[in-house]
Amino acid sequence: xxxxxRLLALVLALPLILACALHIANSGSGALPPRAEGAxxxxxxxxxxxxxxxxxxxxxxxxxxxxxxSLDAAFKxxxxxxxxxxxxxxxxxxxxxxxxxxxxxxxxxxxxxxxAAIGDWRDFPSTQPIFYRTDRLSLRDQGWFFxxxxxxxxxARSFDGSxxxxxxxxxxxxxxxxxxxxxxxxxxxxxxxxxxxxxxxxVRRLAAWPSDIPVLLLGDLNAxxxxxxxxxxxxxxxxxxxxxxxxxxxxxxxxxxxxIDHIASGAGLTRVGGPVVLRRRFAGDWPSDxxxxxxxxxxxx
Numbered sequence: 572x573x574x575x576x577r578l579l580a581l582v583l584a585l586p587l588i589l590a591c592a593l594h595i596a597n598s599g600s601g602a603l604p605p606r607a608e609g610a611x612x613x614x615x616x617x618x619x620x621x622x623x624x625x626x627x628x629x630x631x632x633x634x635x636x637x638x639x640x641s642l643d644a645a646f647k648x649x650x651x652x653x654x655x656x657x658x659x660x661x662x663x664x665x666x667x668x669x670x671x672x673x674x675x676x677x678x679x680x681x682x683x684x685x686x687a688a689i690g691d692w693r694d695f696p697s698t699q700p701i702f703y704r705t706d707r708l709s710l711r712d713q714g715w716f717f718x719x720x721x722x723x724x725x726x727a728r729s730f731d732g733s734x735x736x737x738x739x740x741x742x743x744x745x746x747x748x749x750x751x752x753x754x755x756x757x758x759x760x761x762x763x764x765x766x767x768x769x770x771x772x773x774v775r776r777l778a779a780w781p782s783d784i785p786v787l788l789l790g791d792l793n794a795x796x797x798x799x800x801x802x803x804x805x806x807x808x809x810x811x812x813x814x815x816x817x818x819x820x821x822x823x824x825x826x827x828x829x830x831i832d833h834i835a836s837g838a839g840l841t842r843v844g845g846p847v848v849l850r851r852r853f854a855g856d857w858p859s860d861x862x863x864x865x866x867x868x869x870x871x872x
């Protein structure tokens with residue numbers, strides 16, 4: 572009987588032991604190194620939407636008010652020239668973006684930045700903005716497309732009819748006049764088939780872009796290194812920064828699997844620093860359920 576109880580206890584403990592091992596393997600937070608001379612520092616951060624109709628509870632307006640200083644502290648800690656955000660939305664049940672608490676809060680407190688990939692929500696889905704430093708970059712163009720059979724139809728449902736998902740993009744010029752584009756993506760978390768079709772659509776869309784303008788791809792791909800989703804993009808010429816450890820932490824600092832938030836570069840861009848994942852609280856709180864990911868690039872092969 573004692574042997575059976577010990578065996579049962581061991582069996583029950585195994586999931587906890589495995590979870591602890593995975594957490595340790597996917598944790599750790601390196602310091603953000605000094606920026607390489609002439610480098611462009613870029614970042615991606617999924618900040619989770621705010622539930623506008625809820626005053627209290629997780630992801631509510633009240634919860635946001637508590638988290639807001641943490642998000643601002645995380646943004647400042649990145650020291651980035653541009654940051655691609657996902658889920659920067661105050662969701663009230665429709666597509667309206669007339670109120671965007673997180674975007675307004677960060678822009679008000681960081682006057683050296685502006686937001687690209689935004690517009691009137693009736694014509695431009697604005698919940699995946701790209702913040703950029705106005706003293707280093709100027710905005711030249713911007714656009715979007717949905718991961719759908721009808722990518723030009725705003726708020727089109729995804730390939731399998733589930734919630735809309737999309738890519739936003741912006742073209743920038745450096746102070747020296749060098750142009751590059753940033754593609755900000757958020758792939759479906761629930762459907763592997765949607766992720767594959769989204770990656771294939773990205774490849775087709777980018778094939779029509781000017782070949783002499785380098786492209787950075789940033790975002791929440793909901794896929795880990797080695798997944799077929801990333802393989803499709805790598806075969807199209809993207810080089811993924813080797814992000815080690817977790818980028819999603821369940822809003823608890825629990826790191827059970829490898830990175831799903833990524834930064835990748837096309838021809839004409841050379842990675843010269845990072846990637847670094849900032850796995851820590853800021854201002855005493857978690858900014859969201861994802862960690863920021865940062866890397867440095869230089870224009871030119």
